Amino acid sequence: MENVININSVDDYNRLFGLETMHPLVSVIDLSGTTKYPRHFTLNYGVYALYLKESICGNIRYGRRNYDYQEGTIVSFAPGQVAETELDENFRPRARGILFHPDIIKGTSLGAEIGSYSFFSYSSTEALHLSEDEKNIITDCLEKTKAELNRPVDKLSKRLIARNIQLLLDYCMRFYERQFITRDKANNDVLE
Numbered sequence: 001m002e003n004v005i006n007i008n009s010v011d012d013y014n015r016l017f018g019l020e021t022m023h024p025l026v027s028v029i030d031l032s033g034t035t036k037y038p039r040h041f042t043l044n045y046g047v048y049a050l051y052l053k054e055s056i057c058g059n060i061r062y063g064r065r066n067y068d069y070q071e072g073t074i075v076s077f078a079p080g081q082v083a084e085t086e087l088d089e090n091f092r093p094r095a096r097g098i099l100f101h102p103d104i105i106k107g108t109s110l111g112a113e114i115g116s117y118s119f120f121s122y123s124s125t126e127a128l129h130l131s132e133d134e135k136n137i138i139t140d141c142l143e144k145t146k147a148e149l150n151r152p153v154d155k156l157s158k159r160l161i162a163r164n165i166q167l168l169l170d171y172c173m174r175f176y177e178r179q180f181i182t183r184d185k186a187n188n189d190v191l192e
Contacts, residue, residue, distance in 0.1 A: 007043050010024060013047065016041075031093040032092070041084070048120065
């Protein structure tokens with residue numbers, strides 16, 4: 001394994017991929033706008049990251065296993081987790097998502113509940129598969145968060161940013177639960 005790149009801040013990530021940092025603790029990203037990207041890299045996340053993958057970019061290893069993902073799925077990482085990515089040759093990344101530092105959620109309802117989002121667990125190496133309607137909901141949540149990041153900072157900025165992130169994560173939990181309920185039903189039908 002090559003050198004591990006520590007991503008201790010949103011800016012560390014943005015500098016690695018040539019993206020602009022608009023807020024020190026949160027970034028809504030669009031990797032199709034990257035100005036640079038390594039072909040093979042290993043990231044040690046010090047931030048939360050959630051990506052809506054718009055294409056299969058190559059191989060992602062996470063928690064010593066391959067991450068099972070496809071085009072139109074969500075993959076996520078939490079602080080302390082390490083992910084190795086090897087991009088396919090001549091491939092340009094296409095993904096949208098959000099990165100946020102744990103400090104943005106300290107003292108918020110999201111900070112109190114962050115542990116309940118099981119998709120940030122190392123044991124979850126399966127991506128969230130989304131319908132078109134669900135992708136639109138996720139994209140809308142990202143756009144609302146980005147709009148709040150572009151507003152001038154005021155007394156409610158942190159709370160509104162954290163609540164927008166929490167709304168996004170709550171929708172992801174809903175969709176994960178749907179995915180596993182659907183799978184359980186399909187498995188039971190096969191057994192019957």
